[in-house]
Amino acid sequence: MSVINADIAHIFRNVADLLDIGNANPFRVRAYRRAADTLDGLGESVVDLLDRKEDLTELPGIGADLARKIHEIVETGRLAFLEQLQQKAGASFSDMMEIQGLGPRKVKALYDALGVRTVEELEQAALDGSVAGxxxxxxxxxxxxxxxxxxxxxxGRRFLYRTARQAVAPLLEYLRRNPDVKHVEVAGSFRRCRESVGDIDILVTCRRGSRVTAYVTGYDQVSEVVSSGKTRTTVLLSSGLQVDLRVVPEVSRGAALVYFTGSKAHNVALRTRALQKGLKLNEYGLFDHEQRIAGRTEEDVYRKLGLSWITPELRENHGEIEAAGSGRLPRLITFDDIRGDLHMHTMRTDxxxxxxxxxxxARAKGYEYIAITEHSRHVTIAGGLGPxxxxxxxxxIGRVDREMEGIRILKGVEVDILDNGSLDLPDEVLRELDLVIAAVHYSFELPRQRQTQRIVTALQHPLVNVLAHPTGRLIGTRxxxxxDMEAVIRAARDNGCLLEINASPRRLDLDERACRMAAEAGVRMVVGSDAHSTGQLDMMQYGINQARxxxxxxxxxxxxxxxxxxLEQLGMKE
Structure with missing residues (x-):
């Protein structure tokens, strides 16, 4: 079975939730949650680790029992222990616990009082007023x-970009092993690095007469074949992710990539530009009457339209076509530009x-510096630190920094912004740090004016350098x-503060519109991994995608x- 890390983590979280509902030992519940976090943060596939016969118990939070359960999930795609818990509970509760504001205990309370087992039953109970009682x-x-x-x-059902990436990677490897396949490329919102995707578009070129669309249905993670034909097959993977595979001729490969990568608005704008030039653009090529004048490569299609090639991340019709036509497309940031990571946590907190x-x-990744930024005391669930x-x-940190060669370790903190905009730690402590990151971790529901004033007040503090995950969102769940982001951006500019692009796949906060708005206002940003393990340092790439x-x-x-x-930039704040 081609199980991905996210699948195993999801199973472990379900186990933790059901154990919590059943009032199991809190340490046991926490062990499953920690194991899920570890799996989410791994830089490589658990399947690959097992193939190399590596000892899973060397991973943080994975003991012998959990390692055996991981083996079971990888080998069978299921966990008998989870099924036993579900049978005992009389319901899985999984879908209900994905609703914002409903944790295991609240779901159990609703089940005990009303007998609701599904989201549909919960909605009906809420509509008829039963939940309020x-x-x-x-x-x-x-x-x-x-x-x-x-x-x-x-x-609708959408998948985090990172989850989709984990699910599609082994499928791409499977397709590339077919000797008849020449090129395999992912298009759609996935290629544009959207924060979440609804389905996956895969374009394939292959030798004449090959049966690639039938070949894909033999992939071991296909749970359902929705449709199958000579040039297109749609399947559902066991994760629930829908994959549309299209076989395209080599001569049309570039045009198909353009067509299936851009947003609807981007593609409409391109077709309009083609019509203005007396041309016709579709997934088969760019045509002057019946003659194909471009289509083999994307560069040819854009060039014949009078445009420089547009990187996939920008294909949203947010001004990129006009910029490409006048030579004003920006040189976008890449991972190779990053010289350090300024947001991470160690075992001293969570x-x-x-x-x-x-x-x-971090040094192995080529970084010159990092900042250790533990939580402050208000985040008790994370073991936040007092003065x-x-x-x-x-x-x-200072002792380790003096002993380490080739990398500088800065002293920082992720300090909570309290309801009134004050900070969770006294100034005399913050003044001793190299970096102060301020963050909202509670009271997300404050009215707009109060929430905005709360954040603005924090940005006005002379010791605050960065506002972390500025909107507090969790994609798909919160x-x-x-x-008022315009007011926050003005406050950051006026007070010499930086705004973070938090690279955690569940956050990706700021979003791309706010990133662009901040840059146009003259506010600089920091991309932080928010890593809670060494494996999560790789999440920096997701933040780079968002910045692009x-x-x-x-x-x-x-x-x-x-x-x-x-350090000179940070020192300018005071």
């Missing part, structure tokens, strides 16, 4: 449940590796705070600077 709920909770269920239905291990992993604890930790979608170049992002330049 359950202890721990009320009219506001009931209304929020209705709104969230409707929002989820409108969004991370899974030591300061030294994080520094060694004396932070000072002690900073002394430890909407952004209701905040926001039209950002290296000069817009401060962690492309040398360490001395960065």
């Amino acid at each position: 359950v202890r721990g709920f009320g009219a506001i909770s009931q209304e929020n449940i209705i709104k969230e269920i409707r929002r989820r239905r409108e969004r 991370g899974r590796n030591s300061v030294r291990e994080m520094a060694e992993a 004396s604890e932070l000072r002690e930790h900073c002394r430890h 909407d952004p705070c209701d905040v 979608r926001g039209w950002l170049g290296p000069d817009d992002v401060v962690n492309t600077m040398s360490c001395s330049e960065l």
Whole structure:
């Protein structure tokens, strides 16, 4: 079975939720959640580790029992223990627990009081007013449940970009092993690096007479063949991800990539431009009457339309066509431009590796510097640090920094912004740090004016350098705070603060529109991995994708600077 890390993590989280509902030992519940986090943060596939016969118990939080369960999931695609828990509970509860604001205990309370087992039954109970009568709920909770269920239905089922990437990678490898296949390329929103995708478009060129569309149905993760023909096959993978595979002729490969990569608005704008030139553009090529004048490569298609090639991340019809026509497309940031990572956690709070291990992993990636930014005391669930604890930790960071060669370790903190905009730690402690990142971790529901003033007040603090994950969103599970981003961007500019692009696949916060708006206002940004393990340092690439979608170049992002330049930039705040 071609199981991906996200599948195993999802199973472990379901186990944790059901154990929590059953009032199991909290340490056991936490062990499954920690194992899921470890799997999410791995830089490589668990299947690959097992193929190399590596010992899974060497991974953080994975003991012998969990390692055996991972083996079972990889070999069978299922976990008998989870099925036993589901049978015992009488319902899986999984879908209900994905609704914002409903944790295991609340779902159990609803089940015990109302017998609801599915999202549909929960919605009906909320609509008829039954939820409001359950202890721990009320009219506001009931209304929020209705709104969230409707929002989820409108969004449809979407997958985080990273999850989709994990699911599609082994399928691409499977296709490339077919000797009849010449080229395999992913198009659609996935190629544009959208933060979430609904399905995957794969374009294939192959030898004449080959049966690639039939070959894909033999992939071991296909759970359903929706349709199959000579040039197109649609399948559902066991993860629920839909894949549309199209076989295209070599002569049309570039045109097909253009057609199936761009957003609808981008493609309409391209076709309109073609018509204005007396040409016709479709997935088979660019035509002057019946003569194909371009189509083999994307570059040819764009060039014949009078445009320079447009990188996929920009193909949203947000001005990229006009810029390509006048030679004004920006030089976008790449991973190679990054010289350090300024947001990460260690085992001193909720991370899974030591300061030294994080520094060694960062040095291996070629970084010149990192900042260790533990949580402050208000984030009790993450073991946040108070003043004396932070000072002690900073002394430890300093010792490791002096012992390490080839990388600088900066002392930082991710300090909570309290309801009134004040910070969770005193100034005399913050003044001792190289970097102060301020963040909202609670009271996400504050009214727009209060939430905006809360953040603006924090940005006005003379010791704050960065605003982390500025809108607080969790893609697909928590909407952004209701905040005036224009006011936040002005406050960042006026007070010399940086805005973070948080690279966690669940956050990717700021979004691309706010990135571009901030850059146009003269606000610089920092791309931070928010890594909680060495494996999660690789999440930096997702932040880079987001920065590219926001039209950002290296000069817009401060962690492309040398360490001395960065420290000078940070020192300008005071």
